[in-house]
Amino acid sequence: MDPGLLAGPDLLAEWEGIRAVDHHCHPLLRWPLELTPLRFRAVFTEAADPVIVREHVPCTVAYRGAVACLAGALGCAATEDAILSARDGEDPGAYANRLLERSGTGVLLLDHGFGGEAVFTAAEHRQEISLPQHEIVRLETLAENLALDVGDPSEWRQAVHAGLRAAVEGGACAVKTIAAYRSGLQLHRHSPDEVAREFSRWRAAMRRDGDHSSESTHSRPRLTSKALCDTLVFEAAACCRTLGVPLQVHCGFGDPDEDLALASPLGLRPLFEDSALRGLNVMLLHCYPYHREAAYLAAVYPGAFMDLSLAIPLAAVDGARALREALGLCPWSKLLYATDASRLPELYFVAATRQREALATALSGLVDDGFLSGDEAVEAGRRVLAGNAIALYGLRPG
Amino acid sequence: MDPGLLAGPDLLAEWEGIRAVDHHCHPLLRWPLELTPLRFRAVFTEAADPVIVREHVPCTVAYRGAVACLAGALGCAATEDAILSARDGEDPGAYANRLLERSGTGVLLLDHGFGGEAVFTAAEHRQEISLPQHEIVRLETLAENLALDVGDPSEWRQAVHAGLRAAVEGGACAVKTIAAYRSGLQLHRHSPDEVAREFSRWRAAMRRDGDHSSESTHSRPRLTSKALCDTLVFEAAACCRTLGVPLQVHCGFGDPDEDLALASPLGLRPLFEDSALRGLNVMLLHCYPYHREAAYLAAVYPGAFMDLSLAIPLAAVDGARALREALGLCPWSKLLYATDASRLPELYFVAATRQREALATALSGLVDDGFLSGDEAVEAGRRVLAGNAIALYGLRPG
């Protein structure tokens, strides 16, 4: 082989045999389903508003790029209609499994705490999707479910600890917090008095709500108190450390239910500085546009890891650019592959494809610029696609 | 035609016939004027300090690039002297109109609340400049002018509402707030008591000032109270929604009278989350270096729009890079062309040229990377240059 080629290997080809670990994604929509254009477009945006889905998603690079990407894979024209027609008459399960298989993902780590009745349960998902799967426990959902049956914050924390332990013993491989959607990521320790006060207030609101709508749990007052949310994250962090599973933290980019201004991962510093939490692994999810900040944390704290899921593919070429920026400080031993995909197999495929492309582009550029050898780039990619997740989550190599 | 060319169309050529809508700029300096080198340089910086203008502006990429750009257009040497000589002996009006004509801008939306006596009034500007023009009302100026004649915050808000309505009925096509220069963009609702207290304090200061300098309005105490500024923005937002005009908000980059740390558009979230404001359109101006944040807002809220005026041309190549970054999340149906130019026709020309170049570079790159077809890129540019503004401001297509 021409040694000159070592300087610029075809990384995508080198990684073809790697079954990637998608360490953060969500379940698919139940089938059969009627896939309208609007429902198709809706998976390519974080907006919930129908005006965005109808008028603006078709004017995004992410969506047009997704259509182009799917057209290539499905052998059809690069139009919405053609993509939608391509799945017509196909068995939805066979179609989904084929796209997931082609995506190069080999294992799914699933957060089921999102999507409600419209998506498969964990048991159904295993039955319908042939890829190996593991579950992620969603912290706030668990903590909200436990709050009515306990008397005070201390009992609540114990119940949360017990609940997380049971989940991990039942096979869960990580705990995920969406504190960014509740009171933001600027973590502080709060006094026991304040926590007790806030807990009583929240409980009272829950009981009032329970009286009025005893059959529904949907309108239950959400956990949003900063004192309680922060306390819960610290408790979960201690549990994760003890149980030996990572704490996944939603950072940065997400839907507008969150205030992006409060979602910088730099607010998580107390998790890394507290010596009692030494050994805890914190997985910073999404991160964009705070990816340079996340990369900094990953560079200086042994327990900090990051991904650019969701930003790739939804921020399109800027997601790929963010990956290149993150590789400034972030060691590739701390960077993980993930899609954050949900609902439609088309999204898993596009997200997976864009993740690999972005990684190949970033690492090839580093080879071209003389920072890495070709072999180093190939090996770095192996770790990002699978090796780091296998080690972090204690998975058996595929 | 070679179909291969479709993959990389010459976008600047494709857009040549498009008369762009400059939806945010300022009036020109009155002529005749003596254009010294320092006065020429001063339009290519946000600094007010003469040391910056004299010593540092000539060492900026924006300025050197502007000289190069103008030299090309004027057919002279790429030096300050040559540019200045090129307009010598020319009729200033003919010269200005010719440069504006060549800039490709077809309509000007003008904020006249800046520049004082040195610049043309709206009436003069229409007379001197042949391009079609519309006015933008500056919120804080209007609200300050009305404050002395009212008794309390409620009357003040009513007067503001009436003033904005009159302005819109008189032809104004947008309201602009410079809250970023006053108390920052972290909007909050304030209690009526606090608003009343602050209003009394401000009024007292105005009266004291009025006693001392009854003939001048220049030294009048500016509206800077956070409670009042925030309240005013919420009031203006409600008016704009009712009147059907966009609220333009200065975000990010500006002159040092503002604290850039307080100018992130993410602080405007309450405008988008308040269901009473549903239907309001908010135009985020400038945005740099918070353009990824602005793009996020544009991606998830139907009423959020953005531009990179001022940053292009003043942040030079990084302004163009910011545009590429913004096109990660921002739909091109939400991105608008604007120059924020003021004072000298040379600036309008350079800003307009750099806006088109940056847009062409960004969209061409997306075609090259397979995200967009050539036709999609051409169409995206049409919308950014004119279509989006025509729809947003209810203009008649040119």
Place this chain on the structure above:
Amino acid sequence: MDPGLLAGPDLLAEWEGIRAVDHHCHPLLRWPLELTPLRFRAVFTEAADPVIVREHVPCTVAYRGAVACLAGALGCAATEDAILSARDGEDPGAYANRLLERSGTGVLLLDHGFGGEAVFTAAEHRQEISLPQHEIVRLETLAENLALDVGDPSEWRQAVHAGLRAAVEGGACAVKTIAAYRSGLQLHRHSPDEVAREFSRWRAAMRRDGDHSSESTHSRPRLTSKALCDTLVFEAAACCRTLGVPLQVHCGFGDPDEDLALASPLGLRPLFEDSALRGLNVMLLHCYPYHREAAYLAAVYPGAFMDLSLAIPLAAVDGARALREALGLCPWSKLLYATDASRLPELYFVAATRQREALATALSGLVDDGFLSGDEAVEAGRRVLAGNAIALYGLRPG
């Protein structure tokens, strides 16, 4: 000469004769020293944790790039072992001086307030290293040393002023503050009462500590009170202005002892807005990932200067990208070359090499894009490498 070449000069070759001024670096480790692989890796990270050094530094672009860079310079294989072997058997002083000589740096401005006993004192450093050297006074160290011998904040401030004056009269060319590591850069004026209270509290803690560990000064309570740290910075700013030396401020990227969320240079605005400080020069060090914000300050305030030391080389290609971003707003008359190197001559060499490369890449790109002429790019580089520092620090040209 082919005039076409003027469009893209080989900038590195053009600058070959320029002896650069490294206006911010630290002393070398004493020799002889036993250089283990871990000790070698440790200089290429801001992490203090041995897990990072052992497992993750080898997976960083900065480290692999450093090995590649050194291999080229030393004529050995691009492996850690080969680099370490290359210095075996060499006289450490000769080896260090040779690498420093080859780095292109001609003058060192040294912050000796870091590294303790393991590094050379200022006197030793002059003796061992043949390059001309100047010292930088570290503000917080000086102020902590003076606090026990004074009675109140006013005396403390006077003692600090006297101490800085003595240092400058003794040859120091700048004052450096690490307020970012203590209470952050969001500077405010604090009331004399609050300052007095905080001073008493700190002094009491110092005395208690003094009783227990009278022989050691290491465990002395650090100055971390926000009121005291801010007051100290304002005092130092006034002194620097009077003494005619720049105030260097650590901004952004650093080791995890600092909270990066508090390290944006935008918090320094009061230093630029206070008319009593007019004429003060503030040197913003490192800046990444707040380099666009630093560039903004440099663009609008005559007294603001910046560098990308530390980020280049540690943020690898993203450090170089940050330089390109900074050149959007920052005049090249405000941008300075520096390495922030310390401990091992290998780091000085790599950092210096990467600084020049990044500058050449950034400026060449601007020539290619038609913003600068080749001559302008050559001249801009001269200023960044040496001219700006010679003027700012009042050095004699080399």
